[in-house]
Amino acid sequence: MTVWICSACGVEHANMARPPARCAICTDERQYVPTGGQQWTSIREMTGRFAGSFTEIEPELSAVQVSPSIGIGQRGLLLRSPAGNVLWEPPAYLDQQMIDAARELGGVAAIASSHPHLVGCSVTWSKAFDGVPIYYAESDRRWIRRPDDQIRLWSGRQQVLPGVELVQCGGHFPGSAVLHWAEGAGGRGVLFVGDTLMVNADRTTVSFMRSYPNLIPLPERLVRQIADTVGELEFDRIYGAFDGKVIDSGAAAAVRTSAARYIGWLRDEIRDPDEE
Numbered sequence: 001m002t003v004w005i006c007s008a009c010g011v012e013h014a015n016m017a018r019p020p021a022r023c024a025i026c027t028d029e030r031q032y033v034p035t036g037g038q039q040w041t042s043i044r045e046m047t048g049r050f051a052g053s054f055t056e057i058e059p060e061l062s063a064v065q066v067s068p069s070i071g072i073g074q075r076g077l078l079l080r081s082p083a084g085n086v087l088w089e090p091p092a093y094l095d096q097q098m099i100d101a102a103r104e105l106g107g108v109a110a111i112a113s114s115h116p117h118l119v120g121c122s123v124t125w126s127k128a129f130d131g132v133p134i135y136y137a138e139s140d141r142r143w144i145r146r147p148d149d150q151i152r153l154w155s156g157r158q159q160v161l162p163g164v165e166l167v168q169c170g171g172h173f174p175g176s177a178v179l180h181w182a183e184g185a186g187g188r189g190v191l192f193v194g195d196t197l198m199v200n201a202d203r204t205t206v207s208f209m210r211s212y213p214n215l216i217p218l219p220e221r222l223v224r225q226i227a228d229t230v231g232e233l234e235f236d237r238i239y240g241a242f243d244g245k246v247i248d249s250g251a252a253a254a255v256r257t258s259a260a261r262y263i264g265w266l267r268d269e270i271r272d273p274d275e276e
Contacts, residue, residue, distance in 0.1 A: 003124065003146065005046075007039040008032070010071015010092030012121045013145045025116055025143060030172070030211040043093060043124065046070065052091065052098035054078065054105060057239075061184065062105060064098075065243065066091040074118045074241045077192055078102065079181060083161040084109025088179055088192050089241065090120040099128050108132055110160050114194025115176040116143035118241060123148045135166055137175025167233065169196050169226045171208055171218055176226075180233050185249075189235035197226060197255065199240030203247055205258045206238070220263050227259035 004013045006023040009031060013020055019040035026033050050070065054062045064076030070092045077088040087108045102108055111126055112135040113119045122134045123146045131150050138153040155175075158166040163182045170176055176196040184190025193199070197206040208223045210216040231252070238251040247254050264270040 002042050002044070003121075004040045005042055005092055005121065006071065007041050008034050008071065009117060010073075010120050011116070011145050012092070012119075012124060014147065023145075025145065029214060029216065031117065032213055041070075043095070043121070046093055047095055050093050050095075052093060052095065052101070054098075054101050058185070061181075061190075063243070064091055066093045071120065072117055072241075074120070074194070075243050076120070077239060078105060078108070079164065079179075079184075079192075080106055081161055081164060081183075083163075086160055086164055086179070087111045087125060089113045089118040089194060090122055090125045092120040094121055094124050094128060102129075110135065112160060112166055112177075112179060114178065114192070114196045114241070115173040116140050118194050122146075123150070126150045135160060137168060137173075137177060139168070139170075139175035140173050143173075167229060169229045171222045171226045172196055172210060178230060178233075180235065182234070185235075185237040188237065188249075189233065190237045190239065191230065191233065191235045191251065192239050194241045197230070197238070197240075197258075199238060199245035199247055200258075203245070204250075205254055205261070206247070207258065208262060217266070220266050223259050223262050223266075227255055230255055 001015045003015050004019040008026045052066045056062050060080040062078045074089050076090045079086045085106045085108050108129040110133050111122050126132050126134050133152045134150050136151050138155045165180045166177050168177050179192040181190040208218045210218050236249050238247040
């Protein structure tokens with residue numbers, strides 16, 4: 001029996017002798033099956049060819065990277081706190097060196113992700129740290145590919161540890177969420193957003209989409225819902241799902257102005273100055 005991992009999205013699937021015929025996540029309109037077709041791997045197949053690293057990016061926060069990239073290639077984040085450590089959006093790979101490195105940083109007390117595309121090998125990570133809870137949005141429960149007793153369904157707002165809270169925003173998926181770290185950025189507050197909000201290449205604005213690879217937009221209603229929900233939180237910094245996707249300061253204002261710009265284009269209220 002093998003825990004199969006979709007090579008395209010990096011999400012682990014239930015333990016079985018043969019891989020599924022297809023990955024339901026990748027055949028959904030928000031994702032895609034690569035031109036080479038559906039392919040599967042496993043941690044056993046990756047061991048010796050892949051490696052992970054932990055790099056501190058601010059006090060009490062480390063990036064978790066796997067090389068070469070697997071699946072969507074998200075950067076995991078290990079948030080350290082006096083009450084325990086939260087692993088946000090775990091990569092689709094784990095080996096003993098990574099386990100040892102995480103333990104040197106205090107281990108893992110809880111696991112959470114922004115949405116089903118970025119859960120990676122959450123159950124494998126949980127089992128490596130004595131079955132810590134995995135928080136999964138109730139609204140997205142049909143996308144769970146590897147059921148496990150440690151999965152905790154939640155809705156609305158969910159305290160993971162003191163000062164660390166999951167907040168449901170919807171949009172990309174109905175259960176799409178952000179993780180709010182009140183003490184991050186020197187006490188100014190941090191949001192971990194996955195791609196509930198996508199940090200843009202300019203690192204000063206964000207965007208909102210139903211599908212990023214297939215360029216399916218969100219309606220005004222859901223953009224306002226996301227912006228209004230995070231507008232209730234105090235934060236100055238945003239970490240996105242991928243390496244380098246950071247708005248270092250002024251992030252709350254960036255969300256407001258980005259939402260207004262997006263809605264302005266949807267409503268045809270903004271025009272290119274060169275348009276005749």
